[in-house]
Amino acid sequence: MKLVGDKLREWAINEQSETKADAFGRSAFNRYYYASFLITRGMLKELNPEWAKAKHKNIPDILKKSLIDRVRRQIKIIERKKLFDVRDSSKQRRSLNIAVAGLSGLLSSASSVRVTADYEPECQVVRAGNLITLSNQSLEAAKNWPDRAEAFSKVILKVWRELGLS
């Protein structure tokens, strides 16, 4: 999916026709969003297959509420049994909070740009040399969405495993 986004981005940059550049550019945003969404869904499937069935718009809430609640509950149990010391628990909490905030924020903003790309043809892609933007979001930054989603997902999985949850 990211590979397709990269190709579309390349075409959008090099295209002479503004109409075609707009079509390629907005499709690249779409692909980068879906690549990030699928990475997140794959991670959620490993944690709890039910969470992976959620609608796109509910995923940030699953991350911020259901996932965080489950981890906090488990950390409390582990602390009570002294299987973690205070340093270990605060390290796990911090890693998880940063990864969840990063991933939910990314998906929420990326999904808004994706909706603009797909449903608002009147919002045109703007080109300035190699820089392409749609609704203030640069395609250069969107290109990094999947890598970021991957890194955040890996940390969430790592914390989950270290708590004995999978």
Added chain:
Amino acid sequence: MGFPDIEEIKRYLHARRAAYIKNLRVRAIDGLILATVYDTSIAKKAGQGKTSYRQLSYLKKIIQERFRADIKFVILQGKENLELEAGLNALLREKVSDSFESCFLTISEPQQADAWIEVVGIPSMSLKEIMIKIEHLVRNFLALYEINLSHVHWGGTDNEFISLPAILRAIKIEAPIDESGLSALLVEKGYSIPPVAWLKKKLDLLRKRGMVIRRWDGKYILSAEGVENVPSGRIRTSSDVERALALGRKKW
């Protein structure tokens, strides 16, 4: 909710000096107001031209009540942060090109950053040394911008920290299991090979806490208390289901 009066909302936000909102528009398909805010304008506390996540959620509530309109803040990466990341990537690509894949930053508080670094193809013998070198480069680079490096999240490396809950879960799934079997199972789960003496020490600790029992044949099983402390459930990824599948494999 119907289509909101965007001009009235703009005037209201202007009066509130919400200059951190860089673009405000109504989405034609559903009437949702989209407000762009750059992450460089967000601080832990609002003030001095910056906003905070708390202030944004308060503003969302106010707009819902006052204008009967739904607003979504689209948080985008600010130009300064994009340039900072580009500079850091260029530096690491030049200094540690053989072992570096990619890097990005999350700035959760002003002047505090976490670095997310993906390394590649580093022999395990020199992993520690290269990680220290990269961390040192990142720290010094960020210091030029008066930013402290809080933590580095490494990707592309084995997970070196094997927690006690992870050991308990592994024992539950494959019990009865000896030390070498446990070591192999942990490696299969993505951990680096645990040193024999280290694993023995951890198992001894769990035994003394009454969570693990060492049998006459040197194999380990969980005590009732140990079983209680491994999360379980009915979903496919639960330890109970994994245990049942492992038993099935042993039988056949």
